[in-house]
Amino acid sequence: EPEVTQTPSHQVTQMGQEVILRCVPISNHLYFYWYRQILGQKVEFLVSFYNNEISEKSEIFDDQFSVERPDGSNFTLKIRSTKLEDSAMYFCASSEAYTEAFFGQGTRLTVV
Amino acid sequence: AQSVTQLDSQVPVFEEAPVELRCNYSSSVSVYLFWYVQYPNQGLQLLLKYLSGSTLVKGINGFEAEFNKSQTSFHLRKPSVHISDTAEYFCAVSLAIGNFNKFYFGSGTKLNVKP
Numbered sequence: 448e449p450e451v452t453q454t455p456s457h458q459v460t461q462m463g464q465e466v467i468l469r470c471v472p473i474s475n476h477l478y479f480y481w482y483r484q485i486l487g488q489k490v491e492f493l494v495s496f497y498n499n500e501i502s503e504k505s506e507i508f509d510d511q512f513s514v515e516r517p518d519g520s521n522f523t524l525k526i527r528s529t530k531l532e533d534s535a536m537y538f539c540a541s542s543e544a545y546t547e548a549f550f551g552q553g554t555r556l557t558v559v
Numbered sequence: 560a561q562s563v564t565q566l567d568s569q570v571p572v573f574e575e576a577p578v579e580l581r582c583n584y585s586s587s588v589s590v591y592l593f594w595y596v597q598y599p600n601q602g603l604q605l606l607l608k609y610l611s612g613s614t615l616v617k618g619i620n621g622f623e624a625e626f627n628k629s630q631t632s633f634h635l636r637k638p639s640v641h642i643s644d645t646a647e648y649f650c651a652v653s654l655a656i657g658n659f660n661k662f663y664f665g666s667g668t669k670l671n672v673k674p
Contacts, residue, residue, distance in 0.1 A: 491664075550595070
């Protein structure tokens with residue numbers, strides 16, 4: 448069964464460092480998303496991506512964040528200068544039009 | 560604005576007992592409705608979805624949910640739970656924006672099944 452895969456599963460980084468979270472969406476999907484879940488809180492929308500550009504982003508997705516689909520298969524989330532409050536589980540998801548999103552297993556980001 | 564409310568943050572239940580996890584939503588437009596399950600240290604797995612048609616939808620692992628438009632609810636039920644159902648359950652609505660769906664999640668309900 449096709450699935451969304453995310454790497455790494457756990458990333459520890461120092462405050463102020465850049466991190467790149469990687470995702471391989473399901474191959475025939477056209478819509479890509481990043482969500483995050485701060486420990487003990489709800490899953491929050493960050494950004495959606497379609498046709499090589501951002502479709503929508505939340506207020507969380509500020510200038511420190513960027514997304515890219517560098518090679519037609521990977522979908523990356525970059526945090527330019529991490530803060531302590533960026534510590535969370537980050538979920539990548541993909542979907543076809545008008546269907547449910549399929550989520551990856553998540554990357555747990557710990558900023559120290 | 561869209562919002563999803565899961566009224567119970569934790570639901571303890573004994574094995575083989577029935578369970579209902581409540582979900583209410585608010586939206587000014589039509590939405591799709593979903594339940595996702597998150598097992599410890601894992602990602603979000605789709606349990607079931609309501610897109611259209613019959614208001615009673617059946618999902619994996621014996622779960623079902625009923626869409627009630629007048630009450631704007633989408634409660635999740637299982638007639639007899641197992642220890643393995645212990646997990647966190649998230650209700651979500653999706654709103655069509657252009658060609659994609661933006662998901663709004665509830666705060667989650669932790670189901671704790673006791674032997």
